[in-house]
Amino acid sequence: MKLIIRNATIIDPNGLHHNQKRDLKIVGKTIEKIGLNLPSEKDFEEISLENLHLSKGWFDSSVSLGEPGFEDRETITNGLLVAAKSGFTSIALQPNSFPVIDNQSQVQFVKEKARNNAVNLFPIGALTKGSEGNDLAELVDMKNAGAIAFGDYGRNITNANLLKIGLQYVQDFNGLVIAFSQDEKIKGSGVVHEGVVSTRLGLKGIPTLAEELMVARNLFILEYTGGKLHIPTISTAKSVELIKDAKANGLKVTCSVAVHHLLLTDEKLIEFDTRLKVSPPLRDEKNRKALIEGVLDGTIDMITSDHNPIDIEHKKMEFDLAKNGTIGLESAFGALLNILPPDVIISKLTNGKATFGVENHEIKEGASADFTFFNPNLEWTFRKENMLSKSKNSAFLGEKMIGKVYGIYNNGKLVLA
The missing domain is CATH 2.30.40.10 (Urease, subunit C, domain 1)
Incomplete structure (x- = not known):
């Protein structure tokens, strides 16, 4: 062309x-x-x-598309078109499909589906087989097939020794481990942030401790093993503080925050709208402000949409039973300009390339x-017709x-x- x-x-x-x-x-x-x-x-x-x-092409470090297995939620072909029209030239594809992307053939499958596309698709391989947290997956084979990192999407590695071994193992090829951090025992049957709103609504809460305890544990393991660790979608002030201290101590740790955690709080849950049910949950205003400060001071390395299409059958139901997740590619940029200057947004939408080993081409x-x-500069309202994804589970419907x-x-x- x-x-x-x-x-x-x-x-x-x-x-x-x-x-x-x-x-x-x-x-x-x-x-x-x-x-x-x-x-x-x-x-x-x-x-x-x-x-x-015009800026360097944006990169999203956490995108789910469903295919293979959940094509009713989203396909790779349409998902990449959504990414393109939302401004993203590269995405990291999460392994939460069916089957889970935990072997070489699955990595090759999704890469082949994305071949010759305007958007670069970079698969994340599951850290454990089936993302079940029991045994390490075929990490070397997936690396050779094109996987850029390894993690179990939305699942905490309960077995600390398994995370330790994983961090040690990937150092042979300079690999990156992703550790979603949420203690399942402390979370229990919680569905929203534990606080005033959860009490008022009568919903079981998830304390910030559930995240912070695992962030601290994972950082201690990283200090012992060495290597590179990425902690995705942090949501609390204490998590920001823990990661900031770890960086100051020389640990090779990066982290991301989801757009919805920077813009929305649990106060939005007053109508029990399951589009707002995400993991980790929307927190309170104090934590939201701390996340913004973490973006501005450089502690938080990148912003992600954490795009996760969920079909209406699994969203339009009782709050306790609905699946976690929101689509976010279409609304990411327009939402962020409500709270951050363009230069910062562009940096946080491109910095992740260095962490994930994706080339960040110069404009020259x-x-x-x-x-x-x-x-x-355009002002508008996000409506259903602005949703390009097959699934319509956007937390930003009706937002400026x-x-x-x-x-x-x-x-x-x-x-x-």
Whole structure:
């Protein structure tokens, strides 16, 4: 494809052209020229959009798509289209499918389904067989097949020795272990954050201790073993503090926070809306503010949508019985601009590439063309027609959005929303 992008404000905090308005000439997968008033050329398509901004392509470190096994929730083909129209040029695919992605053939299957797509799909392999927490999965084989990290989605590794062995084992190939942190015994039958709201609603609570105890344990194991650990979707002030101290002590630990934990609190649960049932649960305002501070001071390395499509049969039911999860790709950018400046958002949507070993292409002549297009100033409301996923379980339905994604350019392909 041959393309000229007109009058794009480049948002690239550490790049050569940050906050500069430029034209970009793209041939295939390569940036040929960046400059002012580039001449039109025969056979070149041109893009000129209102208040067009351009950044490095965004990366989401936690996306679930269902396929194989749960195609009624989402397929890989449609899920990647959703990602593209939401501004993401690369996603890390969680292994919570059926069967679980816990071997070489499953990694190859999802990669083949995503081949020749505008969005890069990077599989996360399950750390344990079937994500059951009993035995390590085929980590080396999955690494060789293309897995970029290993973790059991939404499941705590109860066996501390198994996590220890996993962290030691992957060091042979510089692997990354993901450790979702929530003590199941302390969580018990809890479904929401333990506090004033849970008491008022009569719902069983999940104390912050359930997360913090496991974060502390996992960091102690990391200190013993060495290696690299990623703690996803933290939700409490104490978790931020524990990880901050661990980093100060030289541990190789990174963490993420989900968009919904930065924007929403348990006060939204007043109508028992199961779209808001997520894991970890929405916390109170004190914890929400601490998470934002963790983003701003650099303790939290990346922001994820934690996109998890759930079919209506498993969402539209009693709160206690409904499955956890919200879709989040479509609303991520528009929601975040309510609380964070564009530069910070772009950094947190691209920094994760370094942690997961995904190439973060520079915006410069001769580099690979890997862009996200957006307008940071449009105000709108997120409605059902804005949900592009097969499942419609969005926690942000009816919420105010700021900023609109126009699309992406990656792998020589243009996708516009």
